[in-house]
Amino acid sequence: MKAIVWTKYGPPDVLQLKEVAKPTPKDHEVLIRIDATTVTAADCELRSLKLPIWLRLPLRIYLGLIRPRNMILGQELAGEVEAVGNEVTRFRKGDQVFGWTGFRLGAYAPRDTQRDSINQAVKQKVAFGEEEAMV
Numbered sequence: 001m002k003a004i005v006w007t008k009y010g011p012p013d014v015l016q017l018k019e020v021a022k023p024t025p026k027d028h029e030v031l032i033r034i035d036a037t038t039v040t041a042a043d044c045e046l047r048s049l050k051l052p053i054w055l056r057l058p059l060r061i062y063l064g065l066i067r068p069r070n071m072i073l074g075q076e077l078a079g080e081v082e083a084v085g086n087e088v089t090r091f092r093k094g095d096q097v098f099g100w101t102g103f104r105l106g107a108y109a110p111r112d113t114q115r116d117s118i119n120q121a122v123k124q125k126v127a128f129g130e131e132e133a134m135v
Contacts, residue, residue, distance in 0.1 A: 003109035031083040037107040074107025
């Protein structure tokens with residue numbers, strides 16, 4: 001599958017469309033087909049790391065000193081559960097969900113795995129495109 005990949009810290013030019021492997025859910029994860037995502041100020045700040053030094057150093061340690069470890073940005077998503085891990089009880093295949101990925105990131109891809117946690121919720125039926133405002 002193709003995804004917007006974050007290759008290094010810097011301006012928007014560091015984002016590239018590349019082929020990446022389709023993720024498979026682990027025991028406590030769900031595979032979500034992402035229908036909508038947002039581009040937030042937080043995504044831009046993480047990409048560029050134009051932050052005060054007291055924030056920049058801890059973020060580099062967490063995200064990757066030289067280049068990002070998790071190469072796909074995106075913190076908010078809305079979509080449909082495609083598959084569930086063996087231990088997942090909250091969600092079923094076909095559930096419509098929306099949520100926040102936190103620093104796991106990954107919403108700039110067509111599919112992403114996320115933990116079966118409080119960060120995702122089953123959404124009500126809404127018109128396509130309205131879910132971005134609800135996240």
